[in-house]
Amino acid sequence: xxxxxxxxxxxxxxxxxxxxxxxxxxxxxxxxxxxxxxxxxxxxxxxxxxxxxxxxxxxxxxxxxxxxxxxxxxxxxxxxxxxxxxxxxxxxxxxxxxxxxxxxxxxxxxxxxxx
Amino acid sequence: xxxxxxxxxxxxxxxxxxxxxxxxxxxxxxxxxxxxxxxxxxxxxxxxxxxxxxxxxxxxxxxxxxxxxxxxxxxxxxxxxxxxxxxxxxxxxxxxxxxxxxxxxxxx
Numbered sequence: 001x002x003x004x005x006x007x008x009x010x011x012x013x014x015x016x017x018x019x020x021x022x023x024x025x026x027x028x029x030x031x032x033x034x035x036x037x038x039x040x041x042x043x044x045x046x047x048x049x050x051x052x053x054x055x056x057x058x059x060x061x062x063x064x065x066x067x068x069x070x071x072x073x074x075x076x077x078x079x080x081x082x083x084x085x086x087x088x089x090x091x092x093x094x095x096x097x098x099x100x101x102x103x104x105x106x107x108x109x110x111x112x113x114x115x
Numbered sequence: 116x117x118x119x120x121x122x123x124x125x126x127x128x129x130x131x132x133x134x135x136x137x138x139x140x141x142x143x144x145x146x147x148x149x150x151x152x153x154x155x156x157x158x159x160x161x162x163x164x165x166x167x168x169x170x171x172x173x174x175x176x177x178x179x180x181x182x183x184x185x186x187x188x189x190x191x192x193x194x195x196x197x198x199x200x201x202x203x204x205x206x207x208x209x210x211x212x213x214x215x216x217x218x219x220x221x222x223x
Contacts, residue, residue, distance in 0.1 A: 035213075042203075106159040
């Protein structure tokens, strides 16, 4: 059984640039959620993807967007980066089925620094 | 709107002492409550969930709907319990709403 993997682990971007973060879900999982964790805070929900469609969104502007692919992997895209976007971005996968949603398994995160 | 509050950012106890990490929530529906733990240099992982009502690594947590609390307890803390602990609430089988976390340090 493979776990949730995220890439890259770290990156540095300049304000105004665009970034794409990637996540491979755990084997057998069909749902991916993205979270932003600022320093000293708990993770904050960005959005969730199920069956390649956005299935819920937190309080984040439209410049945060995502994709889910047929193999259930996912991307998080952030346009027009701002300094406050500097954070740890976490991906979590789970299985959504007839009995609801299983526990979420988290990746190790991508540390984004915007300068 | 749902909200999770963990009033203590830092908590230190001595090895063998009881420990309680507090969590209060606000949510109008029937929530699912979880405790996640993050050990040093490791990823966030599930410790326990209220619906399973089990004890993991000696930790238990009881959902008190009257007090809207889900405190995490362990009667005898161990040094390996030192970690960051997050309480989380899930609604509509979708997002988790996390508290800001409590850093637990168990002193020798």
